[in-house]
Amino acid sequence: MNEAGGTRRGGLVATPETLRRVFVMRENDSARETLVKYMEQILFGLQDFLRRHVGITEEVPIKELSSRYMDSTISLEPEKRLAEVITGLIKEIAPHAVNVSSPYFVGHMTGAMPFFMVHLQTIVAALNQNVVKVETSKVVSIVEKETLAKIHRLIFKLDDGFYNAHIQSPSTSLGGFVEDGTLANLTALWVARDRLLAPRDGFEGVEREGVPAAYKEYGIDRLVVIVSQLGHYSLRKSGGVLGIGNQNVLPVPVDRHNKIDVNRLRALLDDLRANEPKTRVLALVGIAGATETGTVDPLERLADIAQERGIHFHVDAAWGGPTLFSEKYRHVLSGIERADSVTIDGHKQFYMPMTCGMVYFKDPNAMDAIAYHSNYVARPGSVDLGIRSLAGSRPSTALILHGALKVMGQRGYALLIDHGIDLAREFALEIQRRPNFQLLTPPELNILTYRYCPANVQEWLDAANCEERRRITIRLNRGNMLLQRRQREHGKSFVSRTTLRRPEQRGGDMVVLRSVLMNPMTTIGILKEILDEQEAMARGELAKAFTV
């Protein structure tokens, strides 16, 4: 309501005239300059801040920050000028946000972006298209379809004939953009559920009649989803949302490489077939880049099993999907092209801004199972992308990916992938070289886990009996938990932590430090500094915690 260029002083007042001003395009040069000045302030105010603070955040506790944001009222008149809001964001909010673009931030699947992503996001915001329908997006819906085809082809590698037929077909869908990986997995399972419990003579399908009626019709007692114990929790959530029950998302143990234990999987399937004739498998899920360990399931073998038994095969490649760009490492995902559906996230290794989930289906008619229409949008036969989509209104995020693919090329993305995996291997060697650290899951992609464990404790552990081992593990768990938290609070660097499941006799569940390497500015030198800091803390302020 009150742009800085204005002359209003003292109390701010909303009037139709100020209102109109903020909606009108900038007509004269001085008004334009103001607009650009704001943008400059945003781009450089933020960047200067981030450069000054190589660390990840200011050292102010959450509790203290919470006390600053306790106002539940909305002021009657405008409270601040835009310039003040921008300054506030840069000076009060940014310093206490997390500098996910720091090369010292190697803990989560969020990282630095190429700067042009911000420009592309700005274009998306300025155009403000809604791809739910062609009437509010027109060519942008068409560009989205082209983008979907490009990624579909990267995954499934079908032929020209296929893509020519479907790339712009209004009656088929190669996939869809969703909010994030959770909604991508949900959409994949939603489609799988509706295809399995499809309409047939006298039954209108699970979507229309509901899960109980569908079970009755198909003589089913339960549907199960099968995934390794490292499956993302969104799969459980999807089971809950879709009405099949999240306890029916069945975890299969992993082998010592953190991949689904195929023998245990076969045994489970055989057991279900033999002993639970009324249980049906909704989907077998392969993981291409486990959130905790970065490991990839043996997709070819899973594809074989799914094919043999006629099960929907979903691959959760939210993290690892873009590995397909790398000539050096794409073989790790071999078999993904045999999936029925694939999840892949744009805000992860496509380096797009938060958020962009995507789901792809090999069968371009698969999403018909979840088509919805209404009187005013998504009319049958239209190009409206809202017809086959969980969400209604959607931003034109595809424009960002479409532009990014052109600017980066396959090789640009491959360089990022290769850097991350190569660096993770180097980091693993460094961890192994240090006697007080243990590498726990070596990197298959660009994620690894390790923990701090003093060399003498490692010796004791090797010699310990079950009970002692358990006791020591509990102690180490607490130590590593404190270590991770303390390092985060110091604000200079950040690794995350998780808990890996391990049998009781081997010491039980284990708290580990987790490192995700997706920033091309992160070097082995920086990673050594991070280990140094951890070691200094573990020997200094946290020494007591590591005394067992």
Place this chain on the structure above:
Amino acid sequence: MNEAGGTRRGGLVATPETLRRVFVMRENDSARETLVKYMEQILFGLQDFLRRHVGITEEVPIKELSSRYMDSTISLEPEKRLAEVITGLIKEIAPHAVNVSSPYFVGHMTGAMPFFMVHLQTIVAALNQNVVKVETSKVVSIVEKETLAKIHRLIFKLDDGFYNAHIQSPSTSLGGFVEDGTLANLTALWVARDRLLAPRDGFEGVEREGVPAAYKEYGIDRLVVIVSQLGHYSLRKSGGVLGIGNQNVLPVPVDRHNKIDVNRLRALLDDLRANEPKTRVLALVGIAGATETGTVDPLERLADIAQERGIHFHVDAAWGGPTLFSEKYRHVLSGIERADSVTIDGHKQFYMPMTCGMVYFKDPNAMDAIAYHSNYVARPGSVDLGIRSLAGSRPSTALILHGALKVMGQRGYALLIDHGIDLAREFALEIQRRPNFQLLTPPELNILTYRYCPANVQEWLDAANCEERRRITIRLNRGNMLLQRRQREHGKSFVSRTTLRRPEQRGGDMVVLRSVLMNPMTTIGILKEILDEQEAMARGELAKAFTV
């Protein structure tokens, strides 16, 4: 990979060096200038384009546009420089997108934004926080909680004590940001489902055990959701997704003011109680701004009924919610404060960029029913916003609304609301003044529907018998459908169309033109031009279509 400031000519190549360049903050002044130049190009390139073309889109058919986007491959090396991608977006894509910010675009719930929204969106992109967890967002999660409290208070008007207790409480939630209104409605019904079919002795709840087990436990045959026939199609979709079956979203007829017929509603509830002892009502939904007609259900009366019968009362205020800012019109939503849950969209009448859905719960513990945890994020007891949320990774959209509320103030938004409703009333009078138009649903908020119907045909209709009336209606439906499409194709202005249900004896379902007035730059003069254009088409190129 290749910024315009670079010197690379000829074939573009991705190298580690160019890669690093696009990730590094701009160090020197000339590199900075390039960044700003791009942003200037975006802001003004787009705006100049839009100013030159007051209309809504270029007159190129979808088919023709489709043929330009048929490339399913991703080039190996970079294909374009960023400058070229930006130019392409401005010169090739924008002209064929839809100028939703044109004051002549009065057809959908997408419109002009205050320019500062683009700036705020740019900040969100540049910070790239992920509010799934505090470790990737820190203060931004706290700002989100404050923002939720502000809107919660706008809706539910609870007291200071309540907000002081919950605004920053890590263990309760006042609501959540979701992708759009569909996901807000889905979340509301998901929570309602899980609270109704809650865990109890020997039963772990519907989320864990699934809908069939829950029905068995609770002795239920079906759950139903009740809403007027004008309910948004996302409610049906939610019924499908949640496993209760979309046929169990029961439409109640509307009265002649397009509000739910309360007598029919009571009769339905009585009938279910008397004749279907195994049917339970999951939720009663009141509409606060029907998508097609903008009408608002009698929320007080619905609240009474829901309260009497112990039913979850949800209000879908995706469109109308911000009417609460207007002293002049907020009374229309009276009763919304008695809802158990409310949907409200940021990208609609909060004038935020695509997209921002929100869902609010009066009970700050309601969302506990859908809490999920994992080992690496959303740990129990943490402030992680991902604990109670359908999506996992989420952008920090709340920052935009937080800033906008400060810049606009309640009165700023109220001016927008008042302008829209006042203008809609003026437009309704103008339609009534013109003998060849019929006003079909007068505006309660800022949406109305009408159709073109030559004056002589109106006379015939009045005198016609049922069969004739039906025949004439079919003719008029086709005429109005053509009229809407032709006007859209001409590209100067845009109204939408929908089909209103009407009994056969009154002529049957009726195609109507629908106008949504949310742009403060739209004037009655512009609306007159739009009617003039329609009239000219109906009398000229479409004359035959309107001859009955």
